[in-house]
Amino acid sequence: SPPAEEASLLPKQDVNRKGLIKHEDIVEKQLFYDKGIAAQVTDLGQLLEEEHYREICERLKGKGYRSGFTCLFYGAPGTGKTETVLQLAHQTGRDIMQVNISEIKSMWVGESEKNIKAVFDQYREKVAQQSITPILLINEADAIIGKRQEGAERAVEKMENSIQNIILQEMETLEGILIATTNLAQNMDKAFERRFLYKIKFNKPTLEARMQIWHSMLPELQESDIRALAEKYDFSGGQIENIARHYAIDSILHSDSAASLEKLMEHCDSERLEQKESHKIGFK
Numbered sequence: 001s002p003p004a005e006e007a008s009l010l011p012k013q014d015v016n017r018k019g020l021i022k023h024e025d026i027v028e029k030q031l032f033y034d035k036g037i038a039a040q041v042t043d044l045g046q047l048l049e050e051e052h053y054r055e056i057c058e059r060l061k062g063k064g065y066r067s068g069f070t071c072l073f074y075g076a077p078g079t080g081k082t083e084t085v086l087q088l089a090h091q092t093g094r095d096i097m098q099v100n101i102s103e104i105k106s107m108w109v110g111e112s113e114k115n116i117k118a119v120f121d122q123y124r125e126k127v128a129q130q131s132i133t134p135i136l137l138i139n140e141a142d143a144i145i146g147k148r149q150e151g152a153e154r155a156v157e158k159m160e161n162s163i164q165n166i167i168l169q170e171m172e173t174l175e176g177i178l179i180a181t182t183n184l185a186q187n188m189d190k191a192f193e194r195r196f197l198y199k200i201k202f203n204k205p206t207l208e209a210r211m212q213i214w215h216s217m218l219p220e221l222q223e224s225d226i227r228a229l230a231e232k233y234d235f236s237g238g239q240i241e242n243i244a245r246h247y248a249i250d251s252i253l254h255s256d257s258a259a260s261l262e263k264l265m266e267h268c269d270s271e272r273l274e275q276k277e278s279h280k281i282g283f284k
Contacts, residue, residue, distance in 0.1 A: 020095040020126065020134060026086050030216055032209040032237070033080070033202075040200045041084060044071065048092040048177065050132055068174030070195055072141075074185035075202030078238025081181040084202075085137050094177070095134040097123055101143045105163075113162050120170045127176045134176070141180035145192045164189065171195045204236050213237050217244035218264075225261050233268045243267045 033041060046052060047069070057067040073081040089096050104115040123136045138144070144164055168191055171178065180196070182188075193199075205213060210230035214221065217240055221229075235243070246267040 020097050021086075021089070023089050023093050023095050026090040026096075028090055029083065029087060031080050031083060031087060032205060032212040032216070034206045034209060037200060037202060040198075041088070044198060044200070045088055045091055048088060048094065050093065053092075053133070066172070066174070068171070069177045069197060070171050070174065071177075071179045071198040071200070072145075072185070072192075072196040073179060073181045073200050073202060075183070076204055076236060077183050078236035079202035079204060080237055081202050082137075082139060085135065085179050085181065089135055093132055095126075095130065095132075096137050097126055097134055098137045098139055100139050101141065101163075105143075112159055113166060116163050116166050120166075123176060136176060136178045138178065138180040141182045142184045145180070145182060145185070145188045147187055147189045164192075168192065168195060204234065207231065210235065210240070213240050217241060218247065221261075229264070229268065232265075233272065235268075235271065239271055243271055246270075 047056065060067045073084060075081060085096065088094075099119050104119065105112045119136075123134075126134050144160075144167055171192075172195065185201075207230055210233075211226050214226045214229055215223075218226075243264065247264050250263055
């Protein structure tokens, strides 16, 4: 099972290119979860192993159940949602077809609906072509899983409802694997909640996980320094990676002598300050 806690962005994909992110091109990474998340991700990884996946699909169909697998990864930014999809794909030999909803919405009435339908048509083609079923990844799904507008009158609201209805119907008839990621699940429409078979919440890492992340990013640090950083700063894996990159740049630009624990903590304070300032936007 992939250990985990950290998030890197997938390269943007143009749906018109009919391209996939190939599993062999995904860089293997060590990620760190707490025990609860690790168990869920491990189970999902075992399910997606081809031998198990085919057997489960056949048994579900034999019982008259839907055979599509729909999963929701939700939680704070930088907690490893997208990276987990990458590592599951790499582990199970599955390519990824990535969709960013915001990128395929059109200003022209009716075009967004066509684009969404085209995505699922394209995915069906990929499933038919591939010997191993690829993963359809809807990244940053916040824009489509929110509660639908009741009595929508404006064109934009009608379009949003129409897009949601299309996706809900496609999820109902899906034959394949769909994974959606979102930072916001509190306002999720109940219809989407029912259609996601697996729902995994990605929490910020525990103290132990933070120590593991610091060690994996900066193995040259003393254990006492790692513990001090992990205890003082309640960072996500993505934030720790940002700090490690700043630290590496310092050591390259200003020689290794500039790379000290004091400098590292300056970057930590800066990261924390930026986080606080972002929360103040729009408020006095």
